[in-house]
Every structure is written in C-alpha cells, then in structure tokens.
Amino acid sequence: MVSPTITAIIFDLGGVLIDWNPRHLYRKLITDEQEMTTFLDTITTPDWNEEQDAGRSLADGTAALVARHPQHRELIEHFYGRWSEMLGGAIQGTVDILTELRASQRYHLYALTNWSAETFPVAQAQFEFLNWFEGIVVSGTERMRKPTAEFYHLLLTRYGVEVQEAVFIDDNLRNIQAAQAIGLHTVHFQSPEQLRTELEAFGVLPAVR
Template identity: 75%
Template sequence: MTSSPITTIVFDLGGVLIDWNPRYLYQKLIADEQEMNHFLSTVTTPDWNEEQDAGRSIAEGTALLVEQHPQHRELIEHFYGRWPEMLGGPIQGTVDVLTELRASGRYHLYALTNWSAETFPVALEQFEFLHWFEGIVVSGTEKSRKPFPDFYHTMFTRYNIEPGQALFIDDNERNILAAQAVGMQTVHFQSAEQLRRELTERGVL
C-alpha cells in the first residue's frame, strides 16, 4: 500500500530534540553508580514520573513517594526541586533537521510530548526552537499521555491533522506503535543521523 503524501511532521521532544536524563542530576547526589541506578529504577521510577507527565501534580507525586520511601525524602524532593539540572541541552543534530524542515516551508510542524505541565515552562524558556512549532500538545496539560489513543486524537482534532498525512518521530517504540495504530506514518528515532537518513530516503528532506 502506498503511503499518503506527508504534509505534517510531529516531533516528540525528550530524547529526540531535548536531552533529558535524571542521571545528570543524581550523579551529583549519589556517588556510587550502581546505587544511583538502583534508586532511579526502584524509587523515582519512569512509571512514577509518567504520572506527573499525565497531570498529577508534582506536590502530590512527591508526597506519595516520600510516604512510600521516607528514608529517601531528600533525594526524592530533589527530583523536581532541582529538575532543570536534568536537562542536558538540545540534541543538535535533530534541531538541525528541524531547522531545515522549517526553512523548506513544505510541512506543518507540531510536537506531541509527555511532559509535566509544571516543568514544561522551563523548557519553553530554555529552548528557542520550541517556539517554531505551530502547536505543542503537552500531556500534563491534557491529563493524558502517549501511548493512549485519545492523546493523539486531541492533536488531530485541535490542529485539523489528517493522521495518514502526518509523520510522527519518537524514540519510544511503545509510542511509535500507538501512532501507527491511529494511522500515522512513523520514524522510530535512534539518532539524529538515522533520522536524517530516513527522512532523506522518504524524500522529506
């Protein structure tokens, strides 16, 4: 089956355009790497973080975790108290791709991100390229997140996007499969070089 012509490109943010990693903070706080990895995988887990991305308040999420792990109160409170230190900067190769797509004027550009509504303003202030998108759908604001279909449909409806003509770029395979299920074309992001290669092969760049 021939794919529809691409008119819209949708970017994930964390891991695609922005280098975000809790290790950037916690390597300053926990000297032993094995101990740090254990803390991040058993206390401030990705599942816990995703609940804030999905709209739970930082205060509620932090209090819940402190109640479960009172011996780690200070380390838990640093997760959002020092959250900007988890930002490693832009993934420049991908920003370069975005720059070229924007300059071409051929596509509508949007972002679909799992991100806490309370921390997203920090990213907006720090990264100028976030202001290049025609729209950004933020999970914490919508009280839903990838990979749930309704989150993708919120974007389709709000910006009048035809799913089959939209290309979605994300580093999480779970989110890629969900995008395919709602009819989008996809690129599973692994590196800026790989993204550039795939977009060139598809005639997008």
C-alpha cells in the same frame, strides 16, 4: 515503493530534540553508578514520573513517593526541586533537521510530548526552537498522555491533521507502536543521522549523496 504525501511532522521532545535525563542530576547526588541506577529504576521510576506527566501535581507526586519511601525523602525531593539540572541541552543534530524543515515551509510542524505542565515552561524558556512549532500538545496540560490513542487524536483533531499525511517521531517504542496503531507514519528515533535517513526515505528531506 511510492512515498506517501506528507504534510505534517510531529515531534516528541525529550530524547528527540532535548536531552532530558535524570542521570544528569543524580550523578551529582549518588556517587556509585549502580546505586544511582537502582534508585532511578526502583524509586523515582518512569511510571511514577509519568503520573506527573499525566497531570498529577509535582507536590502530590513527591508527597506520595516520600510516604512510600521516607528513608529517601531528600533524594526524592530533589527530583523536581532540582529538575532543571536534568536538562542536558539540545540534541543539535535533530534541531538542525527541524531548522531545515522550518526553512522549507513545506510542512506543518507540531510536538506531542509527555511532560509535566509545571516543568514544561522551564524548557520553553531555555530552548528557543520550542517556539517554532505551530502547536505543542503537552500531556500534563491535557491530563492524558502517550501511548493512549486519545492523546494522539487530540493533536490531529485540534490542528486538522490528516493521519495518513503525518509522520510521528519518538524515541520510545511503546509510543511508536501506539502511533502506528492509529495509522500514523512513524520514525523510531535512535539518532539524528538515522532520523535524517528515514525522512529522506519519506521524501521529506532531500537525499544528499
């Protein structure tokens, strides 16, 4: 099989380069693991969080959820009030790969992320490698998000990326399938080691034996 010509690598951020997880915070607030899981799965749900990722203000999102679940006001308000405590650090193996790609000077490096416009600057201030990308498209700023096709096309158009020459990396299968539907090559991220192997297969990284 002939490897495609790749000129651009597009990274998701949370879960790929940055260990963002509400559990890092809520383990401090809810001592029972099952109770914490139930709260995150049924109250501060991923779908609710994605509304803020899509441009709704943190204040409006919090108020709407408190109105539905007033008995959980304090725990809900901590979601964004103590949001920085959900950042567990960099996923170093992936940062190492990004470092190699940057040093090679062979590829255009971009990021496409579902992230609130209000919390993204917190991560930017903490992680120096976020300054290495030629462009980062943030859903909260654009008021659209993955997996909508228009969000992917926004990055491709803005930076003149040919869809057949780009690899998109994301840990969310839903987002991978949407990327495949518009013709992007993809890596469904599971670990830095697996990512390295798949980038080697694309000919993006040299195979090391």
